[in-house]
Amino acid sequence: MDFELPEDLRMMREQIRRFVDKEIIPTEREAYDGPEMRPEVRARLEARMKEMGYWLITTPVEYGGLGLGLLARVLLWEEMGRTIALPSRKTQIFGPEPSPILFQLNEEQKKDYLLPVIAGEKDCCFALTEPDAGSDPAGIRATAVREGDNYVINGYKRFITNAQHSDFVQLLVSTDRSKGPRGISAFLVDMDTPGVSIVRAQPTMMDDEPCELAFDNVRVHASKLIGREGDGFKLAQDWINTGRIRHGARALGVIRRCLELATDYSKQRITFGKPIADRQAVQWMMVDSHLDLEQLTLLVYRAAWRYDRGEDVRHDAFAVKMLGDRLSFQAADRCLQIHGGIGFTKELPIEKFWRDQRSMMVTEGPEEVLRMSLARHVLEAYAG
Ligand SMILES: Cc1cc2nc3c(=O)[nH]c(=O)nc-3n(C[C@H](O)[C@H](O)[C@H](O)COP(=O)(O)OP(=O)(O)OC[C@H]3O[C@@H](n4cnc5c(N)ncnc54)[C@H](O)[C@@H]3O)c2cc1C
Incomplete structure (x- = not known):
């Protein structure tokens, strides 16, 4: 067994540790304005990450990212975990971090959602939790009902991180409640679709402000379903x-x-x-x-x-x-x-x-x- 990290990873870790020590920690308490990172702080740190070659770390090479393996990412996240300057739940400073769900979209969906996220043109959130369904997704009540070429979505989501800044939501709802978790399907829903509303932000003791979202007869085309029904x-x-x-x-x-x-x-x-x-x-x-x-x-x-x-x-x-x-x-x-x-x-x-x-x-x-x-x-x- 070899417990030594490969040399390139050790060097990367050393470099990021120095960066965190010298360029983030000294001003970490001033990084935030309420729940949001100050835009000028984010811009400065992101520019440094680009300069140092740590941009799009989670995005595969074929999409223009670094496609780092998980061990390399773990080392970066670990070093960034040493400071309170960076968001604990939202995108940090390595550029957009598309969720693995978006890489499973079909080509048409990728054009409209994945590529704009990678380019920093669109932002998104992920909505699963509801008042009656948190750790137990079997309680999901939000539904999508097929009507011709469309689905009609009704329901309520809560604690949704980043909804305020999102152009679309990766939404998990039930297309067949009799199947419990196996009847849960994932949709791409643009936040400006009629019937989608942010009901309120929910301030928390961590400064995060996830949101409650309502979906009231939201009509989306069947092409917005990700994968097949029940794949959620x-x-x-x-x-x-x-x-x-x-x-x-x-x-x-x-x-x-x-x-x-x-x-x-x-x-x-x-x-x-x-x-x-x-x-x-x-x-x-x-x-x-x-x-x-x-x-x-x-x-x-x-x-x-x-x-x-x-x-x-x-x-x-x-x-x-x-x-x-x-x-x-x-x-x-x-x-x-x-x-x-x-x-x-x-x-x-x-x-x-x-x-x-x-x-x-x-x-x-x-x-x-x-x-x-x-x-x-x-x-x-x-x-x-
Ligand atoms: C700041 C913040 C950000 C969030 N962001 C998102 C987001 O972006 N998208 C999203 O979909 N959700 C998000 N969530 C929701 C989060 O994932 C849920 O809060 C979490 O899954 C727990 O669900 P719950 O709050 O409904 O707790 P419940 O499921 O009601 O559980 C309450 C407590 O009951 C106990 N419990 C539950 N089940 C069992 C069991 N089987 N055995 C023993 N004890 C049990 C546990 O102690 C648990 O803490 C966020 C929440 C917060 C606070």
Whole structure:
């Protein structure tokens, strides 16, 4: 077994780490204006990424992107995870990141949706969650009913990230409610189609503002169906897996930064005549985060490596998402504790890591639901 990363990936990581340290972290607390990244900050960072050759990292070469493998992307996401300057859920600074669903469109659909996204001319969102359907998609009530050459869509979606800036939505609705999740289909719906409305933004404790969307007798041509009826979840599977591994990569960055902050601060902060770094109670918190970082690194890199070899990583992805979100939240929590009162202020990034990582433990699959899925695998894998 060789645990060493290939040299090109190590060099890439070093370069991005220096960039994050020198060009992002020093001004990270000024990167935002409310829930949005300041346009001038985004423009500056994106220009630097283009200059450094990290543009369109997820887009395959045949579409003009870098087509980086997942392990390479994981290293980039990990380094970017060390700063609060970048959006935790939306597109970061590597250029547009079309969802894997868009690469499965037919040629006509690609012309209208995928290519404009890659060119930065169109933006989009993904809408699955509803008031009665979050972790359990069987509860989806939004429907698309075929009428001649069209489908008529009715329903309500909530917590939809980036809807405010979207030109179209990748919408999951039921075309056959009797089939449960197997009756869920995916559509491309332009946001300016009559009957589509943003009901309201939903401010959250993380500063993100996902939206509630209503679909009221929205008529779309049958050519807007992605794949076939009932394909909805199959189409999203690759995205779900890589998204979960991305959670793990971000978690590595968060844990590392929290350890950097905690070790520095604990050496300077004197109480009762000694630096708090000399107290075992404080040392053990940092040791716990260090151990978490070590084990999570192996898990995340192995998952990405296996994905790049074309292996099935569903179960790895469950574990990476579940552990990554929890361990990174715990690392932020320990870092907060070590900093005492100053940790809660907005002078430091710790409270933001804490809020963001807490929310990750629910979105894209709460821990309990991931455990439920993993339990099915465990019961099968270890059965005598
Ligand atoms: C900031 C933010 C951004 C989001 N962006 C998007 C987006 O862009 N698109 C989109 O479609 N959705 C989005 N979501 C929705 C998100 O994916 C859902 O919130 C998530 O899937 C959980 O669904 P829910 O909130 O309905 O919780 P529920 O499914 O109602 O679960 C509530 C809780 O019940 C428990 N639970 C549920 N099922 C089980 C079980 N089987 N066993 C044990 N315990 C269980 C868990 O503790 C869970 O946290 C976003 C949410 C947030 C907060």
